[in-house]
Amino acid sequence: MYETIYHRPSSVDEAVALFGKGSDSKYLAGGHTLIPVMKQRLAAPSDVIDLGKIKELIGIEASGDTLTIKAATTYFDIMQSADVKKSIPAIAYLTSVLGDPAVRYRGTIGGSIANNDPAADFPAALVSLGATVKTNKRSIAADDFFKGLFTTALEDGEIITQVSFPVPAKAGYEKMRHPASRFALTGVFVTKTKAGDVRVAATGASQNGVMRVPVIETALKANWSAGALDSVKVSDSGMLADIHGSAAYRANLVKVMAQRAVTAAG
Amino acid sequence: MGVEGIGASVVRKEDRRFITGKGRYVDDIKIVGLTHAHFIRSPHAHAKVKSIDTSAAKDMPGVVGILTGQQIVDDKVGNLICGWAITSKDGTGMKMGAWPAMAPETVRFVGQAVAVVIAETKNQAKDAAEAVVVNYEELPAAADIRAAIKQGAPQLHPEAPGNVIYDWTIGDEAATEAAFKAAANVVSLDITNNRLVPNAMEPRAAIGEYNEAEEHFTLYTTSQNPHVARLVLSAFYNIAPEHKLRVVAPDVGGGFGSKIFIYPEEMVALWASKKVGRPVKWTGDRTEAFLTDAHGRDHLTNAELALDANNKITGLRVKTYANLGAYMSLFSSSVPTYLYATLLSGQYNIPNIFAEVISVYTNTTPVDAYRGAGRPEASFVVERLLETAARQLKVDPAELRRKNFITQFPHQTPVIMAYDIGDFGASLDSAMKAIDYAGFPARKAKAKSEGKLRGIGLSCYIEACGIAPSKAVGSLGAGVGLWESAEVRVNPVGTIEILTGSHSHGQGHETTFCQLVAERLGVPISQVQIVHGDTDKVQFGMGTYGSRSAAVGLTAILKAMEKVEAKAKKIAAHALEASESDIVIENGEFKVTGTDKSIALPMVALAAYTAHNLPDGMEPGLKEGAFYDPTNFTFPAGAYICELEVDAATGKTSFVNFVAADDFGRLINPMIVEGQVHGGLAQGIGQALLEGAVYDSSGQLLTASFMDYAMPRADDLPSFKLNHTTTLCPGNPLGVKGCGEAGAIGASAAVINAITDAIGNNKLEMPATPDRVWHAIHG
Structure with missing residues (x-):
C-alpha cells in the first residue's frame, strides 16, 4: 500500500470539505473494494475519507409507503432491522445472503451502490424497486443512477446520503452465488408495485452491469407467477461470460432466478 | 489403552497456542537488523530478459541492495534440482532445463523472479521495485499440455525437444495388448485431472541470517522437511556448507505438499543475507502463493478397461500427459510416474496393466506433489473407469467392484506394488450400509417425482503411504532414502x-x-x-x-x-x-x-x-x-459413497449424504484421524466441484485470487459420516497405515460418479461447476 492520509470526519459537510482539499481523495465506506486495490497498489489516493462514523449517514426509517436506509448503514443492521423486515422483507433477505458475516458487519448500502460492481446485489434491488438515491446535492432515480460497470451518476466528491425505497405490493430476490467470490453469479430482483407495475432487475448478468429485463416484466405483468416465465426466453446477447458461467448459462439463470424470486415474493 | 494412550481421542496439545493466536510462524520472527525482500516477477509467461536497470531504484529511501539473476549465476549458486530421476522408455534420462533461482536470461512463467529488492521495510522494497526497469522481449507461450505438444509449439528449454521431459512406461505392453484383443468388452474414457493451487493458510516465508563472525547461516522457513532443505541447500546450491547452516521450520500453517520443496525465495533470502550483510525476510502474499507455490495435478488421460464375458477385468491401459509447468520442481518427476501409475491396479485383481506417461513443459507455474500426489489421479482414473464400465455393462457398480476385488494378501500387482493386507469388501459393505445403498433406487424415484435429479457414486480407493523403503525407492530413481x-x-x-x-x-x-x-x-x-x-x-x-x-x-x-x-x-x-x-x-x-x-x-x-x-x-x-526404514509401503484403502441431487435448472449440486469407510489400520487418536479425513474430503470435493487453476492462452493465470479460485467452504460440504474397518498393517509394529491423504484421494471420483449418475451424462470434467453441469444436462 502507498502512503495515504486517513480522515474520519463526523459530518457530511466536513467530509466534502476534506475531499476537496486532497489532491486525489477517495471516500471509504465498508472498504471491501478500495482497501484490497490499495493493498495491491492499484489505487493510490492521497486522502482516504472514512464515512463510516458520520452519524447522520446511519439509520433506517420506515414511514408509510417509503423505506429509507441511510448510506453508511451496514448490511448487518439492514438485515436485522424490524422496519426492513416489515416493509420490504426482500431487502432483508438480499442482505442476509450478501457475502458472509464479516462482510455484512462492515459493508454498507451506500458503498455497494457507489461502487456499482456488476455482480453486486443492491443495484438490482434499487432498480427493481424504483428507489431514489439522495446525495448531498440532489436526488437521483435508480434508473438514472447506474451507468454501467463500476460507473454511476455521482459527480466527483458527491456523497450518497440515503436510499429511499417505495414499499411495493410484492418483491422477491434470488441469486446464484458465484462459487469463488460469493458475489451474485446472477441475481434477479422482482417487484410488483402498489400501482400494479412490474419491474425486474438482474445483476451479474449483463456486460453493462445491472439491467432491467423487459421480456420478464411483460410476462409477469400479464401473469404474476413463476409458471408465466416457463416459455420466456432470455437472450444471451450482451451477457457476461467467464470461466464461471457462459453467456447462455447466465441468460438461463436470469429466467430461473426470476421464477424463484416470484415464488419467494408470493 | 490409557486415557491418553493409543486409541484415545486426546484433545490436541498444540491447539491452545494456535487458537489463541500465539503460534510462532516465520513471519512472527523478529531479528535485530532485519531487512525485507520484495521480488520483481515476470508479468510474461515467456520472455527474454533484455536488461534490468536498477539505477533509479538503488538510491531510493531504505534500499539496502538490489540483486539480479545474473548475480546468482556469477556467484555460482546452483540451479534448482529435481530429486527423482525418471528414465524414458528409450533408455534416455530426463530432459531437464536449467532453473536458476532468479532468471538471468529467460522467464518461463508469470511470477518467475528476475530480481529482488532488499530494503529496511517491505513498503520501501516495493517502492524501489517499481523504479526498477526490466526490459523484456516477449516470446510465444505454450500455456497447456495440448499447446506444448503440438507441432511448431514454442520451445521452453533447448534440452527438451518438443517440450517432452520424459516418455515413461510401466507394465507389460504386449500382454496388455493381448488382453484387450481377447476382451469381451472394452470401456474407454478421456479424463482431465484439473490443476489445483495448494493454498495453505500460511503463505510461504523465509528469513536468511548470516553470522559473519562464525561464518554461519540460519534459515527460518516454512518447510515440511527442514533437514532435506539443509541437505539440498548445502549439497547442490553452493550457498552454505551443511555444518554451517541451521534450518528452522517453526510453526507452519499447512503444507499439503507445497512446502516440501526448496523454492527460489528461500535460496535467495539465504544467499542475499550474506551479500547485504543483514538478515533478510521474505513473506509471500496470497498473489505470490497463487503464482509461485508448486501447483498440483494437471493430467490429460485416456484410459481403457478390458473385461471378459463374466465382467472380470482382464486389462487396463492408460496413456497420460502430465503438465510439470515451466521447470522441474523437486519431486515433480515422481508424482505422475511412480506415485501414480503404481496405483493403477486400485483395489482390483487386474492381471495386465500398461501405462505410458509423457511429462511436458508448459509456460506455467511448476507442478509437484499436492495432497495425495499421483494417487488421487490414479484413483480417479480407476474409479471413473469402473463406474463407466458398470453403466456400459448395465451391472450394479458395487457388484462389479466386488467381483473384481483383490481378496488374497499379500497381492503383487503388475505395477510394482505388493499390497500387504486389506479387506476391501468390508469397507464397501460398511459404506453401503451407512448410506442405505439398497434403498437408493426408491429414493431416486421419489426425488424424480419431485423434479429432482438424484445420483449415487462410489469410489473404492487405495493408496500407498508410509513412504518408503529406501532401497526400493532408490532403485526407482529417488535421490534420497525415506x-x-x-x-x-x-x-x-x-x-x-x-x-x-x-x-x-x-x-x-x-x-x-x-x-x-x-x-x-x-x-x-x-x-x-x-x-x-x-x-x-x-x-x-x-x-x-x-x-x-x-x-x-x-x-x-x-x-x-x-x-x-x-x-x-x-x-x-x-x-x-x-x-x-x-x-x-x-x-x-x-x-x-x-x-x-x-x-x-x-x-x-x-x-x-x-x-x-x-x-x-x-x-x-x-x-x-x-x-x-520401512520394509514396505502401507496401503490405506476404503470406500466412499456420495449421494447428491442436481438442480437441473441451475446445474447446482447439493449433497444428500457422504459416507466414508476407511481402513487406516490402528488409529492413534481417532479424533485427529477424523479431522484429517474431513480435511482430505474437503480437498477432494473441492477438486471435484470447485477448484481449478485456469490459464489463458498467453499463460496468464486467470484464477490468481480467491475471487476466481473457488476454495471449498463449510457450506459447500456435507456433514460427513465416517466409519472405519480395520486390518492392522503387518509392515510396522504399531499396525498403522496413515490417514492424511485418503480423503483427497478417494472423494473426487465418488462425487463425479454421483453427478454423472444423476444427470445421465458421463461426459463431465472437474471442477463440475454449476455452469458445466447445466451444459452437460442441456447441451
Whole structure:
C-alpha cells in the first residue's frame, strides 16, 4: 500500500470539505473494494475519507409507503432491522445472503451502490424497486443512477446520503452465488408495485452491469407467477461470460432466478 | 489403552497456542537488523530478459541492495534440482532445463523472479521495485499440455525437444495388448485431472541470517522437511556448507505438499543475507502463493478397461500427459510416474496393466506433489473407469467392484506394488450400509417425482503411504532414502523429550506422538515434549509428507523407546535388586512383577544421571536414538459413497449424504484421524466441484485470487459420516497405515460418479461447476 492520509470526519459537510482539499481523495465506506486495490497498489489516493462514523449517514426509517436506509448503514443492521423486515422483507433477505458475516458487519448500502460492481446485489434491488438515491446535492432515480460497470451518476466528491425505497405490493430476490467470490453469479430482483407495475432487475448478468429485463416484466405483468416465465426466453446477447458461467448459462439463470424470486415474493 | 494412550481421542496439545493466536510462524520472527525482500516477477509467461536497470531504484529511501539473476549465476549458486530421476522408455534420462533461482536470461512463467529488492521495510522494497526497469522481449507461450505438444509449439528449454521431459512406461505392453484383443468388452474414457493451487493458510516465508563472525547461516522457513532443505541447500546450491547452516521450520500453517520443496525465495533470502550483510525476510502474499507455490495435478488421460464375458477385468491401459509447468520442481518427476501409475491396479485383481506417461513443459507455474500426489489421479482414473464400465455393462457398480476385488494378501500387482493386507469388501459393505445403498433406487424415484435429479457414486480407493523403503525407492530413481529418525531423551527428573525428524504443520504430532509415550510408560502426555523442525536440535530426518509420519516417524520413536525402556529396566532391576526379566512398566512405575516393589520413572532417570549406583559397566544417562526404514509401503484403502441431487435448472449440486469407510489400520487418536479425513474430503470435493487453476492462452493465470479460485467452504460440504474397518498393517509394529491423504484421494471420483449418475451424462470434467453441469444436462 502507498502512503495515504486517513480522515474520519463526523459530518457530511466536513467530509466534502476534506475531499476537496486532497489532491486525489477517495471516500471509504465498508472498504471491501478500495482497501484490497490499495493493498495491491492499484489505487493510490492521497486522502482516504472514512464515512463510516458520520452519524447522520446511519439509520433506517420506515414511514408509510417509503423505506429509507441511510448510506453508511451496514448490511448487518439492514438485515436485522424490524422496519426492513416489515416493509420490504426482500431487502432483508438480499442482505442476509450478501457475502458472509464479516462482510455484512462492515459493508454498507451506500458503498455497494457507489461502487456499482456488476455482480453486486443492491443495484438490482434499487432498480427493481424504483428507489431514489439522495446525495448531498440532489436526488437521483435508480434508473438514472447506474451507468454501467463500476460507473454511476455521482459527480466527483458527491456523497450518497440515503436510499429511499417505495414499499411495493410484492418483491422477491434470488441469486446464484458465484462459487469463488460469493458475489451474485446472477441475481434477479422482482417487484410488483402498489400501482400494479412490474419491474425486474438482474445483476451479474449483463456486460453493462445491472439491467432491467423487459421480456420478464411483460410476462409477469400479464401473469404474476413463476409458471408465466416457463416459455420466456432470455437472450444471451450482451451477457457476461467467464470461466464461471457462459453467456447462455447466465441468460438461463436470469429466467430461473426470476421464477424463484416470484415464488419467494408470493 | 490409557486415557491418553493409543486409541484415545486426546484433545490436541498444540491447539491452545494456535487458537489463541500465539503460534510462532516465520513471519512472527523478529531479528535485530532485519531487512525485507520484495521480488520483481515476470508479468510474461515467456520472455527474454533484455536488461534490468536498477539505477533509479538503488538510491531510493531504505534500499539496502538490489540483486539480479545474473548475480546468482556469477556467484555460482546452483540451479534448482529435481530429486527423482525418471528414465524414458528409450533408455534416455530426463530432459531437464536449467532453473536458476532468479532468471538471468529467460522467464518461463508469470511470477518467475528476475530480481529482488532488499530494503529496511517491505513498503520501501516495493517502492524501489517499481523504479526498477526490466526490459523484456516477449516470446510465444505454450500455456497447456495440448499447446506444448503440438507441432511448431514454442520451445521452453533447448534440452527438451518438443517440450517432452520424459516418455515413461510401466507394465507389460504386449500382454496388455493381448488382453484387450481377447476382451469381451472394452470401456474407454478421456479424463482431465484439473490443476489445483495448494493454498495453505500460511503463505510461504523465509528469513536468511548470516553470522559473519562464525561464518554461519540460519534459515527460518516454512518447510515440511527442514533437514532435506539443509541437505539440498548445502549439497547442490553452493550457498552454505551443511555444518554451517541451521534450518528452522517453526510453526507452519499447512503444507499439503507445497512446502516440501526448496523454492527460489528461500535460496535467495539465504544467499542475499550474506551479500547485504543483514538478515533478510521474505513473506509471500496470497498473489505470490497463487503464482509461485508448486501447483498440483494437471493430467490429460485416456484410459481403457478390458473385461471378459463374466465382467472380470482382464486389462487396463492408460496413456497420460502430465503438465510439470515451466521447470522441474523437486519431486515433480515422481508424482505422475511412480506415485501414480503404481496405483493403477486400485483395489482390483487386474492381471495386465500398461501405462505410458509423457511429462511436458508448459509456460506455467511448476507442478509437484499436492495432497495425495499421483494417487488421487490414479484413483480417479480407476474409479471413473469402473463406474463407466458398470453403466456400459448395465451391472450394479458395487457388484462389479466386488467381483473384481483383490481378496488374497499379500497381492503383487503388475505395477510394482505388493499390497500387504486389506479387506476391501468390508469397507464397501460398511459404506453401503451407512448410506442405505439398497434403498437408493426408491429414493431416486421419489426425488424424480419431485423434479429432482438424484445420483449415487462410489469410489473404492487405495493408496500407498508410509513412504518408503529406501532401497526400493532408490532403485526407482529417488535421490534420497525415506526412513525416519527419532531420539528419546528422558531428562534427569523424568520428563521426556522426543526429537523427531517428522514435522508437524497441522497433523497434531505434538499430541499423537506423546500418546505413544503415554501408552508405553503410563506417564501423562503433559510430561512429554515433542521437538521438531530445527536442524540444530534434531538429528537428521526426512520430514512429513505422503502420510508417512505415523507409519515411519512414530515407528522410529517406538524403536528408540524400546531401547530406553530396556536400559531403564536394567537400572530399575539393579535398584530393586530384582531380575531384569521380572520388571514391568505400569503407570509410570517400574515394578517387580508379583511383588509390591517398585521404583518410579523419575527415580530411574535420576539414577541414570547421578550414576551413583548403576549396574557395572553401564554408561550414565537415559537417551536413545533410532533410525527406522520401512520394509514396505502401507496401503490405506476404503470406500466412499456420495449421494447428491442436481438442480437441473441451475446445474447446482447439493449433497444428500457422504459416507466414508476407511481402513487406516490402528488409529492413534481417532479424533485427529477424523479431522484429517474431513480435511482430505474437503480437498477432494473441492477438486471435484470447485477448484481449478485456469490459464489463458498467453499463460496468464486467470484464477490468481480467491475471487476466481473457488476454495471449498463449510457450506459447500456435507456433514460427513465416517466409519472405519480395520486390518492392522503387518509392515510396522504399531499396525498403522496413515490417514492424511485418503480423503483427497478417494472423494473426487465418488462425487463425479454421483453427478454423472444423476444427470445421465458421463461426459463431465472437474471442477463440475454449476455452469458445466447445466451444459452437460442441456447441451
